[in-house]
Amino acid sequence: MKTAEIAKRYLDFFEKNDHTIVPSASLVSDDPSILFTIAGMVPFIPYLTGVVPAPYSRAADLQKCIRTNDIEEVGKTARHGTFFQMLGNWSFGDYFKEGAISFAWELLTTSEEDGGLGFDPKDLWVTVYETDDEAAELWQRIAGLPAERIQRLGREDNFWTTGQPGPAGPCSEIYFDRGPDYGKDGGPIVDDNRFLEIWNLVFMQNEITNVRSKTEFDIVGDLPAKNIDTGMGLERVAFLKQGVENMYEIDQVRPVLDRASELSGRPYGVSHEDDVRFRIIADHVRSSLMLLSDGVTPSNEGRGYILRRLMRRSVRAMRLLGVQEATFPALFEASRDAMKEAYPVIESDWQRISSYAYAEEETFLRTLTSGSTILDTAVQKTKAGGGSTLAGDQAFLLHDTYGFPIDLTLEIAEEAGIGVDRAGFDALMQEQRQRAKADARSRKRAIADVSVYRDFRALGETVFTGYTDLETESRVLGVLVDGLATGRASEGQIAEVILAETALYAESGGQVADKGTIVGPGYELEVLDVQRPVAGLISHTVEVVRGEVGVDQPATTIVDAANRRSAQQAHSATHLVHAALRDTLGSGATQAGSLNRAGYLRFDFTWGQALSPETRSEIEEIANNAVRDNLEVTTRVLSLDEAKAAGAMALFGEKYGQTVRMVDIGGPWSRELCGGTHVSSSAEIGLVSLIGESSVGASNRRVEALVGLDAFRELTAERALVAELSASLKAPKDQLPARIAELTANLKAAEKKIAAFEARALADRVPALAQTSQRTGSVNLVAESVGQVGSADDLRSLALSVRDRLGSDPAVVALTGQAGDKVLAIVATNEAARSAGAKAGALVKAALEPLGGRGGGRDDMAQGAGSEAAGIPAALDAVRAQLRTA
Template sequence: MKTAEIHRRWLDFFEKRGHTVVPSASLVSDDPSLMFTVAGMVPFVPYLSGMVPAPYPRATSVQKCIRTNDIEEVGKTPRHGTFFQMAGNFSFGDYFKEGAISFAWDLLTTSEEEGGLGFRPEDLWVTVYEEDDEALALWKQHSTLPDERIQKLGKDTNYWSTGQPGPAGPCSEIFFDMGPEYGIDGGPITDDDRYVEIWNLVFMQYQVADVKSKTDFTILGELPKKNIDTGLGLERVAFIKQGVQNMYEIDQVRPVLDRAAELAKKTYGANHEDDVLLRVIADHVRSGLMLIADGVTPSNEGRGYILRRLLRRVTRSMRQLGVEGPSFAELFPVSRDAMKAAYPAVEHDFDFIARAAYAEEKTFLRTLASGSQTLDTAVAEAKQAGGSVSGETAFLLHDTFGFPVELTLEVAEEAGVSVDAEVFKTLMQEQRDRAKADAKAKKGQRADLSVYKELRGLGETLFTGYDELTHESRVLGIVVDGAPAREAHEGQVAELVLAETSLWAESGGQDADQGLILGDGFEAEVLDVQKPVQGLIVHTVRVLIGTIAVDARAETQVDADYRRGATQAHSGTHLVHAALRDVLGPNAHQTGSYNKAGYLRLDFSHSDALSTETKSEIEEISNLAIRSDYEVVTREMGLEEAKALGAMALFGEKYGDRVRVVDIGGAWSRELCAGTHVSSSAEVGMISLVSESSVGSTNRRIESLVGIEAFRNFAAERAIVQQLTSGLKVPRTELITKVQDLGAQLKQAEKKIAALEAEKLGQRIPELLAGAEQLGGSRVLLASLGSVGSADDVRSMALQLREKLGSDSAVVVLAGEAAGKPVVIAATNPAARENGVKAGALAKLAAQVLGGGGGGKDDLAQGGGTDPAKIGDALAEIRRTLGA
């Protein structure tokens, strides 16, 4: 049975039993505490916890998930994967234990011909919580399992909680018995791999507090509404139903494994170490495919770093199998074809996915080439000294070469040495601290989300700001220092929840509004507006005058100038996006944005830097759209209707069933967008592109000033031009020529200085030749030149000296200090190389002393480092080596 067929049968079964089919949420979790969707229940947490009223009494889904905490186990066990699919059925105060147990047994044991999964009852085992007699009785009532195949286990395995105060309850797990050839008898209680857990039924029954550990907490009582949360591992069921040994051999994964084996000229099953690498490749390619399909792109931070690590582990594994060149163009199309039946988007968006993946591979192959030399040197030194690779080196590799520290650890482990991980962590933390030093935390510490549960239960906050800047409302709740409060007093910073608001909460790339909240006897400045919980708008305010109390009347007042600037910037973002696609083509997807009054930032999928001409064209098209005074129309409609109209959904964004469509000039720019906008494009005023840069191997970023800020920028540049024309005493039309002439004169002067320095060095040749000595059968010239202009000066001198030493075995090693860094050049003639003296080995030896890396060819090589004071020591080490 194909994995996509199991997927379909699951949804069909529960839909026929009154469950609302909920499409898989994105792998990018809405939960701010989670980087990814790590379990099938994550999208339903607001409903299961009671934070948000459930829109349906029962639901079912097959949820895409990513977990990387066990990444080192991938490929080594039958069921550890980074990407997996969790099928679930959920009840929000509707059916409870009996319904969950009867549904599970029916689906598992109903024959394939009748739409079930066709498991034999004699292959199934069940565990229940040791004190849950109700579940035990229900299993006996609704299944044909004998008593000995229903086992009781304790809290550590069969009791579920979030690890925080809140809902919790016992669970019941269903296992498949692989057979006696896979392990010992005795059932799941043996904890043997023979018994594969396929389905977990969680009975969310109690409210717990004082949670000290997984097994130590206090049960406060039963929940007023009991919920069901179940999860069946689709890959686990697939490998059982397909009769294969593990999840890497199922139909959605095995094709990639086979293609990787073919590229590497390996036979799967012939060698354990190779098999593990092939499984890692198959798993990580699929995970990369699905992550990029959900809008994640490789980067050095957050989700992008996880994706980068996965992709680079693929490249690393392929190299370990003997494939040195690029392989993603062979592997990703295979994964696409294996996954498209269940997830059509991977085929529809494959051009974008492929560009992101292939560019990352190309970048990493360059990284491997440039960083491997440094890493190899560090590993060799550590091995020779019986120590470890320094944390400083690991940080250098990460920060300069883009080596994931995990790769450094893997390479070091293979060589039998360790890495000073603590020093690396310290340096990484120092870097993060420096990055944050200049950024004042605007958001501050937000209260625990449970604080908003009761407030959200009062209903959604109505946003009225599309049509008005002021609105009369009522204070529903106040949060001070993370806890509910009845009042907020003058001077305090507090969070206010109102019934309605005209203030925009930060979302969709648009920054929060600025403004005031006023009432009888109080005035508060709005510091921030956010949506910490779906449907709830929270205003962070500083109380300027008086006291704010719950139930008080309150008027929200948006700063009109700020809102005008913000709408100009948001509409300007749409104009720039349309211009980008006009110039670069439809593959230039927007991948992120941020806009506020006077400024917009737009990230888009593109690999190459934009030329000056291209940037000017994009800027001109955007401003021509402003001059054209296009009408801006917003409409609300169903998602499918909007897509049929050609409205652009931004890649990786999540949308509900009802969406807002923003047209600028009709179909010229038609996007799904909930933000605030101008009423005509002329109101944007002006767009001035100020920068274009890379934010990843497949992403570029445009930054632009908008409206009055764009005008001010042009005015400032005009003032600079006036100062230059005045100072250089040329008209504006001749300014560029004058600056170019000055640049040419400077280059000529630099060439003259370089020639003089080279001539000065050349005058030292006789003196240096006189210092040559006989070592180990070769005439050896070792010398430090002191301060030099560049490494080229040292190289030129070494070649001249090697020539003058004649045809007998001769070795030249010169060192110098260029721009504060030591540089070493080693040169050997043919006779010396016949004697076994190689320039590359000498340069590498010197570089090790200098704290850097080096190498090259046998006849000419270069090394470098960080400490010029050790040049003498480096030359002495070479003298000792050659004289040995």
């Protein structure tokens, strides 16, 4: 049974049993405390916790998930994978334990011919929470399971919590017996390899508090509305139903593994070491494909770093299989063909996805080449110094700075006959992890507990009136100070205010929040920010300018009209620039991020090379032609499917419900899903002026533009500057480039002449300086201040020339000079002086102390700089003193 068929049977079954089928949420989680959707329940947390009222009483879904906690175990076991799909059915105050158990048993044991999954009841075992007699009795009554196939486990295994105070409850897990070839008999408490968990039913019935750990918390009572949260691992069921050994061999994953085997010329199933590498490649390529399809792009931080790590581990595994050249074109295409039936967006967006994947592999292959060069040098230095172990900090530098994998460092070092200080490397890695964890904890602490919004959200969604009104009367539903619901806030305090209605736009879709005020009887609030902390609720961060605001008071939101108008111009101009880019570059240039604020827009898009000046001009002209043509801007609210059928672009990084707002500019010329505010016709934008274009990562470019009056003011300022230059250089504006080029060439020629004069002048000083040589300790010393010099290079050349003139007797030259506001110090020694114990590095450090500077170098030449010119005599005396005592 194919993986897609298993998912279809599951969803069809629950749809027939009155469940709303909910589309998968993005792999990019809405929860700010986690990077990805790590479990099937993540999108439903607001409903399970009661913060947001559930829009349905029962639901079912197939949720995409990414989990990288056990990335090092991928390929080694049958159960560890980074990307997986979780089937779930959910009840929000509807059916409970009996319903969940009945549904699960019926679907699992109904024959394939009758639409079920066809598991033999004799192969199924269950676990329940140690005190959950009700669940144990239900399993016996509904499924007819004997008592010995119902095992009880404690909080560690069979009690679910969010890790925070709130809803929780016991679990019941369903296991499949794989048979005696896979381990001991006796159920999951004896061997969880032979007995494989396939479905977990969570009975969310308790309220917990005082959470101290996963197993230490206080159950304080029952929830008023009990929920069901279940999860069945699609990949686990698939490999059982397909009769293969593990999730890497199912129909959605195996094609990548086979392609890797073909490219490497090594068979799968012969060498355990190679098999682990094949499975890593198959898993990581699919995970990378799915992350890219949800808009994640490779980078050095956050989600992008996880994606980059997965892709680079794939490249590394292929290298260990003997493949040195690029393989992603073949591997990603194999994964695309295996996954496109379940996720059609992979094929429709293939150009964008593949461009990122191929560019990342190309970049990493270059990294491996440069990293190998750096490592080779480090190995040579280690061996030349008589060492047999590469330092841990050197291995960590290669890993952390150059992205060079530690296992590759170990392999190359071993080939060169030396070891690696793995303990030192691991210690530095642990320090980095601790810093990352501390940073994550601090970010998590900074995020308010969203449960504080539960009561406000229960009153209904905040009504946004700002599409049509700039002023709206409402009432205060809540006031929060420092994340706590206080009910009121006084003059001078910063607070959050929740209203029933608002005209103020909450930041989203790249458009920043509105500016404005909230006024009521006896109070005035300056709006600092507007956000949506939970779905359907708008919160205003305000400063109480006057009076005191409290719950149930009238409130009027007043939008700063000029700021809103300018922001609307920028947002609509962003749509024009996007359309112009696609018109000029093709459909591969799609939005990867944006920022719109009053008078300014920043637009990131997928593209692999810099735009030529001619292309930039063309994009700018297309956008401004659209402004000139006064295109009508219209909005429609319709279903997501209807909007996509009409050709609307759904942009990555955005979350869409089943009802969306579609913005047309000139009909289909620009048609995007967008919740932002816009002008009513393109002529209102006024002017679009591109002011910059740059790279923001592999295959990503950024254009910036000024809009409306801001664009006009910028062009006016440039016109004034051109006029000033034209007058100053006495050249018409069309001749300015040639005139400036002429002046630049003359300046460079003059600088060369000046440098030659200065070099000659310094050379002329060499004989006189050499004459100042005095016997100091065991060497001849020249210690002089030479005054102003052009640069440190000039002073160094002078010191070397004087040293050479002093001959072969032990000689030290210590010179100071001034270049701008810096005081330079240089010490040079010849071979005889070094043999007598004079070291330039130590001498220059002594000289720099009175100068308030730092520096260093080798025994033969050292230099540095300070800022205390008054210390020059003391600096030279310090050199003399050190040589006298040497």
